[in-house]
Amino acid sequence: MSDNTKAFPYEKGSYTLYSCATCPYAQRALRALQLANVPYKLVEIDLLNKPSWYHLVNPQLKVPTLRLPSGEILIESLVIAEFVADQFPEAQLLSTDAIERAQLRLFIELFSSRIIPAYYRLLRTADTAGQETEKQALLEGIWAVSKELETQWERKSGNGGPFWYGDRFAFAEIATVSFAGLFRVLERYRGFSVPETEEYAGFNRWFAAVSEHPGFTGVKPDDDKLIASYKRFLP
Ligand SMILES: N[C@@H](CCC(=O)N[C@@H](CS)C(=O)NCC(=O)O)C(=O)O
Known part of the structure; x- marks a missing residue:
């Protein structure tokens, strides 16, 4: 299998969020990362003129998308926000009850x-x-x-x-x-x-x-x- 990871921008060993400032779904992911104090690289996606590599990040061509330090990719804003809440429980974003x-x-x-x-x-x-x-x-x-x-x-x-x-x-x-x-x-x-x-x-x-x-x-x-x-x- 070819390694596509070099074909799009991301921060090695860190979180990369592909986002669009005016998208309300992307803002969910941004807020979760910020409130949990997670360092991340932000890649702004112009939705009216998407970069040619974006399908490699998210085949659905939507924002937000979160690339984890492991290289795993998460899509869907609520899934991303819940992942952040669970991964960083000290931020107390989500009850465990x-x-x-x-x-x-x-x-x-x-x-x-x-x-x-x-x-x-x-x-x-x-x-x-x-x-x-x-x-x-x-x-x-x-x-x-x-x-x-x-x-x-x-x-x-x-x-x-x-x-x-x-x-x-x-x-x-x-x-x-x-x-x-x-x-x-x-x-x-x-x-x-x-x-x-x-x-x-x-x-x-x-x-x-x-x-x-x-x-x-x-x-x-x-x-x-x-x-x-x-x-x-x-x-
Ligand atoms: N269910 C998705 C919805 C995400 C979504 O619809 N994002 C819009 C921007 S607000 C998008 O990327 N649309 C693709 C486009 O405009 O081409 C989520 O919660 O992440």
């Missing part, structure tokens, strides 16, 4: 199924009536997430909030904050914002705390760049 892990998985699944697709549908819908329907769907998703956060804060591991694990910005935030950060794009293109009402109080409290935390601000792309990069999703 099976029930707490299950509850967290359910939260990420709720966020991923109710907010992420609604976000992209709202962006892609052209007509005003359709946009109203999608805004409602998104708000219902945010409401469900908000209630789940409040439920978690009543649990021992939630410890009163404002993050999933109380005062610790950790795996729940790594998995979700880039998508909540994308609401800036919806505000610009669709005039959408989360109402400051009791119904969404849990979500607003969580996001206010998240927005100030280095785990969010340290990886946050420039607003104008982010908004411009989503223009291609508009109808």
